[in-house]
Every structure is written in C-alpha cells, then in structure tokens.
Amino acid sequence: MRVTVIPQLRKVFKAALFVNLPTTGLRVGDLAYASDTRSLYRWSGATWQSLTVYTFSGSLSNRPLAADVPIGSIYFADDEKICYINAIISGWEAFAFEASPAQVAFEASLTNFQNKPATGTMTSPDNINDGSTATEAYGSNMQYCEVAYTFGVAEVPQIVRLKRWRQFGSTSNTGGGKWKIQYHNLLTLGWSNWVTDIPIRLTEDWSDFIEEIPVYTDKIRLVITTVDGSGASGIKQLEVLS
Numbered sequence: 044m045r046v047t048v049i050p051q052l053r054k055v056f057k058a059a060l061f062v063n064l065p066t067t068g069l070r071v072g073d074l075a076y077a078s079d080t081r082s083l084y085r086w087s088g089a090t091w092q093s094l095t096v097y098t099f100s101g102s103l104s105n106r107p108l109a110a111d112v113p114i115g116s117i118y119f120a121d122d123e124k125i126c127y128i129n130a131i132i133s134g135w136e137a138f139a140f141e142a143s144p145a146q147v148a149f150e151a152s153l154t155n156f157q158n159k160p161a162t163g164t165m166t167s168p169d170n171i172n173d174g175s176t177a178t179e180a181y182g183s184n185m186q187y188c189e190v191a192y193t194f195g196v197a198e199v200p201q202i203v204r205l206k207r208w209r210q211f212g213s214t215s216n217t218g219g220g221k222w223k224i225q226y227h228n229l230l231t232l233g234w235s236n237w238v239t240d241i242p243i244r245l246t247e248d249w250s251d252f253i254e255e256i257p258v259y260t261d262k263i264r265l266v267i268t269t270v271d272g273s274g275a276s277g278i279k280q281l282e283v284l285s
Contacts, residue, residue: 061111064091080112097129109134123199124149144202144229144259150285151203155192163188163264171265171281176247179213181277184270190283191262202229202261204285205237207252211280212244219243220271224283226260234264243276252282 054073058064061077064084073086074094081099084091097107097116106118109129116129124147127135149155160169165182172190180188192201208224220243228235238255263283267276 061091066091079107080116082113082116106135124202145204148202148204148259151192151201151205151283153282153284155194155201155203156190156282156284158195159191159193159198161188161190165267171278174280176211176279179215179277179279181213181215181275182267183275184267187264187266188278188281189262189264190281192260200261202259204257204259205255205263205283206257206285207254208238208281208283209250209252210241210244210278210282211249212246213277213279214245214247215273215275215277216243216245217272218245219269220267220276221269222276222278223266223268225264225266226258227262229260237263239268243271244278247279249280 054069056064056073056075057078058075059078061080061082064075064077069086071086071088075084075086075091076082077084081097082093083095085094086092093113095113097112097118100119100121102122103120106120106127112129114129118127118135119125120127125137127137130136157172157174161172161180162168164186165180165188167178167180168188170178170180171188192203193199194201205226210222222241222243223239224237224241225234226237237258238253244250265278265281270276
C-alpha cells in the first residue's frame with residue numbers, strides 16, 4: 044500500500060495571555076501557545092481548544108484561577124505538599140497520588156501539635172495539647188487522647204515525621220500506671236504501637252525528651268494501658284515532635 048501525504052500550511056501563534064490569541068483570519072488546525080496558561084491550543088473553526096494542560100508547582104497562593112487554565116490542569120502546592128487538579132465543574136480539587144509518607148512528610152513542630160485541640164475518650168482530652176500545665180486530662184484503662192497534626196486556621200491535616208516525645212506529669216497520680224503512644228498507620232489506616240510501657244509521671248514537671256525510631260503519620264494517640272493506683276491516670280501536657 045502506498046500513502047501520499049499532502050502537506051497543509053498551518054499558522055502558529057504565541058501570546059502572553061490566552062485572551063490575546065487571535066480569533067479571526069484563522070483556519071481549522073491552526074495552533075497557538077499561551078504563556079499564562081502554559082498550554083498549546085488548536086483552532087476548531089469556532090474556538091481555541093486545548094491540546095495540553097497546565098502543569099506547574101509553587102505556593103498555594105500562586106495557584107492560578109481554575110477558570111484561567113484548561114480543565115485537567117495540575118498544580119502542586121509545595122508549601123502544603125498537596126496536588127490539585129482542575130475539575131470540570133467544581134474547580135481545583137485536591138487528589139491523592141502514589142507517594143511514600145517519607146516523601147511528603149513535614150517536620151512536626153509544636154505549633155502543628157497544638158494547632159487542633161485533642162479529642163478522645165479521656166476526660167478533658169484537649170488539656171494535653173493546649174500549652175497549659177495548669178489543667179490535666181485523665182481517664183481509666185484503654186481510654187485515650189488523640190492529636191491530629193494540622194497547620195493554619197483551617198486546620199489543614201499534615202503528614203509529619205515523629206522522632207521524640209515528652210510528658211508533663213500530675214501529682215494526682217500515685218504510681219503504677221502505664222501509657223502507650225500509638226500512631227495512625229498510613230498504610231493500613233489502623234493504629235500501630237510506637238512507644239509502649241511508659242510509666243505515668245508523678246511529678247508536675249517535664250520529663251526529658253526521649254528519641255525513638257522515626258515514624259510518619261498524621262495523628263497519634265496516648266492510651267492508658269494500666270490505670271494509675273489512684274483510680275485515674277492524669278497528664279497535664281504531652282509533646283510528640285520531630
């Protein structure tokens with residue numbers, strides 16, 4: 044079989060802004076590139092249709108308006124470590140992608156740890172990460188406090204690297220109690236033990252920071268495994284950081 048190719052002349056345009064691309068004097072198949080959308084277009088006879096999409100990265104504040112880039116465009120907000128796709132109706136939407144926790148993890152700061160009040164089954168769980176050593180959280184066997192790592196007023200979740208911890212005790216404890224610290228396993232989506240058999244602190248002061256094998260997670264739990272001799276295990280502050 045013999046194929047004969049008959050070439051056709053096509054115009055190629057370039058503009059700094061998509062809105063400045065010509066719309067008259069064109070033929071079907073003419074091409075154009077717009078610098079603001081970082082996209083290539085083909086003239087359909089009535090409109091410029093995108094052949095490529097916008098793919099870029101930077102801070103979330105520099106992300107272009109969804110209406111200004113082609114549908115399907117992708118933007119990676121490197122300050123959040125979140126990838127967004129320009130959806131058809133709703134605009135930019137965050138989406139998941141294959142990456143190990145270590146590749147996207149932040150260092151866990153005290154701000155991340157204290158940004159969102161703790162929850163859980165212990166009484167007053169938010170007392171463990173409110174920054175105050177005046178009040179305490181307390182409970183009985185297998186009750187817990189849960190802390191999610193977040194940033195900003197919107198309490199955006201963060202994946203963090205954890206390496207060290209310390210506790211501020213309570214004189215309401217009489218001895219014999221034990222804690223454990225669990226982390227949210229990002230692979231199984233269950234809870235895994237990180238540090239176990241932690242003696243409950245009887246004095247109202249900080250323990251030393253203790254370093255452990257690093258883990259990557261988005262939240263932790265402090266769990267009572269053996270209740271204190273007083274009948275309730277108390278703790279005034281906890282810090283689990285990088």
